[in-house]
Amino acid sequence: MDILISGAGMAGLATALDLSARGHRVTVVERASHFRVNGSPIDVRGDALGILEKMGLLDRVREQRVLTTELVQFVDDDGEPVGRPRSADIGDSPDDLEIAREDLANILVDALPPDVEILFRDSVRSLDDDGTGVDVAFASGHRQRFDIVVGADGQHSRVRGLVFGPEGDFARHLGYYVALADLPDEVRPHRMNPMYNAPGRLAGIARYKDRALAVLMFRSDPIDYDYHDLDEQRRIIVDAFAGTTGWKVPQLIEAVRVDPELYFDSSSQIHMRTWHRGRVVLVGDAAHCATSLSGRGTSLAFTGAYFLAEELDRADGDHVVAFERYETRQRPYAEFAQKSVDAGADLIIPPTWEAIAARNERLDGVAPAR
Numbered sequence: 001m002d003i004l005i006s007g008a009g010m011a012g013l014a015t016a017l018d019l020s021a022r023g024h025r026v027t028v029v030e031r032a033s034h035f036r037v038n039g040s041p042i043d044v045r046g047d048a049l050g051i052l053e054k055m056g057l058l059d060r061v062r063e064q065r066v067l068t069t070e071l072v073q074f075v076d077d078d079g080e081p082v083g084r085p086r087s088a089d090i091g092d093s094p095d096d097l098e099i100a101r102e103d104l105a106n107i108l109v110d111a112l113p114p115d116v117e118i119l120f121r122d123s124v125r126s127l128d129d130d131g132t133g134v135d136v137a138f139a140s141g142h143r144q145r146f147d148i149v150v151g152a153d154g155q156h157s158r159v160r161g162l163v164f165g166p167e168g169d170f171a172r173h174l175g176y177y178v179a180l181a182d183l184p185d186e187v188r189p190h191r192m193n194p195m196y197n198a199p200g201r202l203a204g205i206a207r208y209k210d211r212a213l214a215v216l217m218f219r220s221d222p223i224d225y226d227y228h229d230l231d232e233q234r235r236i237i238v239d240a241f242a243g244t245t246g247w248k249v250p251q252l253i254e255a256v257r258v259d260p261e262l263y264f265d266s267s268s269q270i271h272m273r274t275w276h277r278g279r280v281v282l283v284g285d286a287a288h289c290a291t292s293l294s295g296r297g298t299s300l301a302f303t304g305a306y307f308l309a310e311e312l313d314r315a316d317g318d319h320v321v322a323f324e325r326y327e328t329r330q331r332p333y334a335e336f337a338q339k340s341v342d343a344g345a346d347l348i349i350p351p352t353w354e355a356i357a358a359r360n361e362r363l364d365g366v367a368p369a370r
């Protein structure tokens with residue numbers, strides 16, 4: 001089959017690999033000018049590990065494993081540690097693999113066969129599904145017909161918007177925003193990844209390998225902003241931390257001002273009753289974003305991509321049957337991940353000084369210096 005995948009994130013790349021391995025002709029369209037490999041380390045958990053093994057990638061992922069979450073310690077105004085999250089609260093299992101998002105993305109990109117075509121700096125402008133195929137018009141003006149279109153274009157999916165309706169119909173805002181910015185001055189040997197709280201704010205440093213990232217989170221009602229306008233996003237973050245000057249917050253905010261690859265997004269989940277319509281199907285965050293607090297977005301991308309490719313094979317190309325079966329297999333994973341975020345915000349971003357003090361009481365002791 002000729003298959004178009006919109007989005008070259010984790011879900012798009014995994015789907016491209018799984019579909020091309022089964023003999024489909026795959027085209028991937030990515031809005032950015034390059035693979036967007038930045039981001040803090042992410043977890044691969046549960047059945048996604050078995051999927052990586054079937055894809056022949058598990059050993060490479062294991063080799064690149066990092067320890068970031070285990071080194072998290074909350075700190076006070078002076079940077080003195082006050083305690084660590086209990087492992088029960090962060091839901092880690094010893095089998096989980098934590099890996100830098102860029103390393104995982106590079107492993108997937110390296111594994112792509114040469115006949116997978118990648119169209120950078122482009123996106124789907126319109127889709128016309130006439131029942132026997134989908135005519136796609138791209139923003140570049142190029143037009144092409146495909147047997148199937150896969151929307152793997154993330155939380156703010158363009159394909160979902162075109163086929164299923166506006167984001168507001170599916171998004172559930174969890175009440176906070178997340179930003180990540182490169183922090184080159186903080187790269188050094190370390191024994192902890194410090195996280196500082198002010199009411200409704202978290203500012204921290206995630207160090208791994210030879211990288212350091214500023215991690216900023218804040219509580220807020222939904223904000224209306226342009227997802228493509230980085231300067232507007234910078235202003236929102238700076239405003240949210242105005243008056244918060246404890247610990248290294250001003251330095252972290254400076255990183256937000258200068259990083260050209262700044263990542264900023266709302267913590268919003270996507271809930272849909274169905275992930276397919278006609279010859280169009282959604283995978284990854286486009287279908288069922290669970291937010292970073294679940295720690296399972298990437299694992300969901302792997303299971304979904306694999307189930308979709310396997311079911312297309314099993315149904316011998318009957319997309320109606322395949323999409324139904326894909327959805328039946330993937331939905332329990334998505335629901336579990338989406339439910340797992342409930343207590344997370346109270347641990348990470350307590351809303352008041354009293355709540356911060358109460359949270360600190362519940363932490364495990366400070367880790368010994370290594």
Ligand SMILES: Cc1cc2nc3c(=O)[nH]c(=O)nc-3n(C[C@H](O)[C@H](O)[C@H](O)COP(=O)(O)OP(=O)(O)OC[C@H]3O[C@@H](n4cnc5c(N)ncnc54)[C@H](O)[C@@H]3O)c2cc1C
Pocket residue numbers: 006007008009010011012029030031032036037038039040041042101122123124152153154155156157158159180263283284285286291292293295297298301
């Ligand atoms: C730059 C970046 C950094 C991230 N950092 C973290 C992190 O630190 N921690 C964490 O838990 N999660 C992070 N995430 C989200 C995490 O990658 C996903 O939750 C998870 O891996 C599921 O992946 P996905 O492919 O469904 O979505 P995403 O990883 O969001 O990928 C979607 C892809 O689609 C592309 N795209 C968007 N719109 C269009 C369009 N109209 N046309 C074509 N392409 C389009 C995007 O550029 C992106 O490459 C990050 C995502 C991105 C894009």
